Amino acid sequence: MISPISLAFRKANLKNRPALLTYTVAGDNNKKKSLEILNAITNYIDICEIGFPHNTPIADGGQIQTSAYRAIKNGIKISDVFDIVKKYKKNKNAKPVILMGYYNMIYQYNENKFLKKCKEVGVNGLIVVDLPWPENKKFARKCKKNLVSFIQLLSPTTSFERLKKIIKDSHDMIYYISMLSTTGGKLKVSPNDILKNYKKIKKLSPKKKCVIGFGITEKNISKLKFSDGLVVGSQISKEISRCLNNRQNPVTNVSKLVKNLQNKII
Amino acid sequence: MKLKKNIQLIDQHDKYGFWGGKFGGSYIPETLKKPIDDLTREFKKLRKNKSFIKKRDFYFKNYVGSPTRFIKLNKLSEHLGGGQIWAKVVSDANGGAHKIYNATVHALICKTMGKKYIIGDTGAGYAGKMLSMAAQKFGLKCKIFMGAKDIKRQKPNCDAIRKNGAEIVPVTTGSQTLVDAVSECMRYWVSNCDTTHMCVGSTVGPNIFVKICGWSTAQISRELKNQLFLEFNKIPKKIKLINCVGGGSSAYGFWSEFIDFPKSQIELIGVEAGGPQNSKLHAAPLSRGAKIGILHGAASYVCQNKEGQINETESISAGLDYPGVSPIHCFLKDTKRAKYTFATDEEALDAYKLVTKFEKLNPSLEPSHAFAEAIKIAPKLRKDNIIIVNSCGDAKKDRDILKQRLPIK
Numbered sequence: 001m002i003s004p005i006s007l008a009f010r011k012a013n014l015k016n017r018p019a020l021l022t023y024t025v026a027g028d029n030n031k032k033k034s035l036e037i038l039n040a041i042t043n044y045i046d047i048c049e050i051g052f053p054h055n056t057p058i059a060d061g062g063q064i065q066t067s068a069y070r071a072i073k074n075g076i077k078i079s080d081v082f083d084i085v086k087k088y089k090k091n092k093n094a095k096p097v098i099l100m101g102y103y104n105m106i107y108q109y110n111e112n113k114f115l116k117k118c119k120e121v122g123v124n125g126l127i128v129v130d131l132p133w134p135e136n137k138k139f140a141r142k143c144k145k146n147l148v149s150f151i152q153l154l155s156p157t158t159s160f161e162r163l164k165k166i167i168k169d170s171h172d173m174i175y176y177i178s179m180l181s182t183t184g185g186k187l188k189v190s191p192n193d194i195l196k197n198y199k200k201i202k203k204l205s206p207k208k209k210c211v212i213g214f215g216i217t218e219k220n221i222s223k224l225k226f227s228d229g230l231v232v233g234s235q236i237s238k239e240i241s242r243c244l245n246n247r248q249n250p251v252t253n254v255s256k257l258v259k260n261l262q263n264k265i266i
Numbered sequence: 267m268k269l270k271k272n273i274q275l276i277d278q279h280d281k282y283g284f285w286g287g288k289f290g291g292s293y294i295p296e297t298l299k300k301p302i303d304d305l306t307r308e309f310k311k312l313r314k315n316k317s318f319i320k321k322r323d324f325y326f327k328n329y330v331g332s333p334t335r336f337i338k339l340n341k342l343s344e345h346l347g348g349g350q351i352w353a354k355v356v357s358d359a360n361g362g363a364h365k366i367y368n369a370t371v372h373a374l375i376c377k378t379m380g381k382k383y384i385i386g387d388t389g390a391g392y393a394g395k396m397l398s399m400a401a402q403k404f405g406l407k408c409k410i411f412m413g414a415k416d417i418k419r420q421k422p423n424c425d426a427i428r429k430n431g432a433e434i435v436p437v438t439t440g441s442q443t444l445v446d447a448v449s450e451c452m453r454y455w456v457s458n459c460d461t462t463h464m465c466v467g468s469t470v471g472p473n474i475f476v477k478i479c480g481w482s483t484a485q486i487s488r489e490l491k492n493q494l495f496l497e498f499n500k501i502p503k504k505i506k507l508i509n510c511v512g513g514g515s516s517a518y519g520f521w522s523e524f525i526d527f528p529k530s531q532i533e534l535i536g537v538e539a540g541g542p543q544n545s546k547l548h549a550a551p552l553s554r555g556a557k558i559g560i561l562h563g564a565a566s567y568v569c570q571n572k573e574g575q576i577n578e579t580e581s582i583s584a585g586l587d588y589p590g591v592s593p594i595h596c597f598l599k600d601t602k603r604a605k606y607t608f609a610t611d612e613e614a615l616d617a618y619k620l621v622t623k624f625e626k627l628n629p630s631l632e633p634s635h636a637f638a639e640a641i642k643i644a645p646k647l648r649k650d651n652i653i654i655v656n657s658c659g660d661a662k663k664d665r666d667i668l669k670q671r672l673p674i675k
Binding site: 055069077105132133154180181182 | 292293294295297298300301456457458459562563568
């Protein structure tokens with residue numbers, strides 16, 4: 001049976017466009033609002049990445065750090081994160097959900113219990129930022145057993161040999177980090193160079209879906225549209241911050257932003 | 267879980283970098299895999315390379331100023347009665363603390379690897395000061411990440427860092443102390459790892475940084491071993507080596523040569539920061555029952571909540587004010603080779619007062635925690651028992667805090 005994540009790519013593919021993935025931090029700026037944001041953007045996206053916030057994030061830039069601190073300050077717990085997913089999944093237009101975060105949160109919750117809970121609320125995939133290959137092999141296998149895709153990350157620093165091995169162990173989706181940066185950095189390499197590396201990965205595994213993330217915004221997303229999927233995160237965090245500072249409604253504004261992102265890749 | 271004999275502790279990890287199967291490892295983003303693999307390979311080569319060792323020893327002798335003194339604290343011992351108290355005055359080292367060993371080695375590695383930029387984190391400011399010194403000495407451009415709270419409370423060291431031509435990057439996220447400085451430094455490295463070398467200021471972080479730092483500070487115990495032979499003609503029968511533990515780099519350096527000795531002959535005691543007497547916050551994951559967690563790329567005992575969010579810590583000593591601890595110390599704790607306890611802010615201040623009253627020694631607030639333990643146990647010991655405290659930092663940097671907390675002096 002085809003997985004919901006693969007199905008989402010197939011649907012986007014049929015429309016001749018890359019899949020659009022958004023990343024938002026669960027509980028940003030509070031539990032209710034973050035669910036409202038998900039429900040508001042769900043019609044414009046194909047896959048929904050949701051971050052479980054951690055207070056010592058070693059790979060996130062300023063925007064997502066701000067979102068995470070905001071959510072934690074407002075009391076968000078891991079049980080709330082699962083609750084948000086569960087409620088979002090009740091939306092008849094809900095898209096596949098990928099949870100993303102740092103390993104300590106999973107470790108403290110207990111790997112098996114965490115995956116059971118993922119399965120229960122309808123999580124389709126997992127990205128663990130600080131659990132690289134090959135250390136993640138055991139956990140990735142556990143994910144697969146629970147019908148959760150473990151999404152391997154690749155970066156411009158990943159050697160060709162390593163690339164081959166990671167892809168071999170990956171599930172239906174791979175995540176290519178566009179440049180040497182934390183999340184939300186300014187895109188410091190040209191879209192052409194990014195696509196060159198992307199093609200290298202695709203050549204090794206034409207069937208597996210590969211998304212590109214880090215540094216992608218309204219400004220540059222259309223230049224990367226010849227890919228399987230694109231992730232936008234920090235720009236959304238930034239928009240939420242902007243709305244909160246100007247006492248505007250983040251739900252309508254984020255929704256506008258995401259709609260616009262979709263328009264740029266059609 | 268068992269310690270092996272005749273193998274340096276820094277090398278007693280498995281292929282994934284875990285000590286005792288569960289402490290350490292390398293929990294890092296994919297982007298850092300390659301720079302960390304490169305560094306691991308380079309270090310493996312360099313530590314066997316005779317000319318690199320020669321270079322290290324040359325700079326340790328002529329730049330750091332090895333060996334540092336080993337002295338008996340006669341008046342303090344007399345006053346307390348009981349065991350003899352000695353000090354290894356590591357604060358004699360160039361710059362005033364043990365951090366110079368790790369900084370010098372990292373600068374040498376950076377230079378060998380052909381990188382021109384070096385970055386590092388700092389809490390008390392000593393790691394930053396020493397890295398800026400070493401960078402200046404070896405012609406490297408240097409950035410130091412430091413929590414905004416620490417910048418305020420350790421001004422003398424900040425002045426020194428700037429004077430050495432390095433840039434201080436203030437970190438204003440979270441608790442604005444060492445934990446945030448390390449995170450920010452790692453984030454900067456993620457973005458600049460192609461041109462920049464990162465120095466982690468203690469025996470914490472991904473496996474390779476624990477190893478490099480431990481390999482560097484081990485110089486302290488090599489010296490001490492020689493000095494013990496010179497002083498006593500043998501290794502005495504009853505020794506207690508007392509050291510403060512934040513990340514744990516000076517403690518590992520102080521102990522490494524003595525780990526193979528039986529516990530009945532050489533006891534290892536680590537003293538963590540217990541924080542203010544009336545506060546719930548502390549920085550003592552080993553001695554106050556913290557659970558294992560992952561912080562800054564390694565698994566260790568970590569002050570954290572149930573969910574895995576890292577707790578805020580509190581200590582008068584910026585150098586010990588860190589929620590995690592070296593995986594090596596977790597391993598030493600669980601194998602019961604070392605014993606860990608804590609001293610409160612007040613106990614450290616009292617110890618500082620007593621030591622400076624009787625001796626010509628000016629230990630910073632970090633080793634004052636170790637002195638607090640020595641003062642506590644000395645009266646209960648027999649005269650032939652030897653307590654050695656690693657006086658690993660100089661109190662010049664604590665000028666402002668001491669003025670405020672000990673106004674009479």
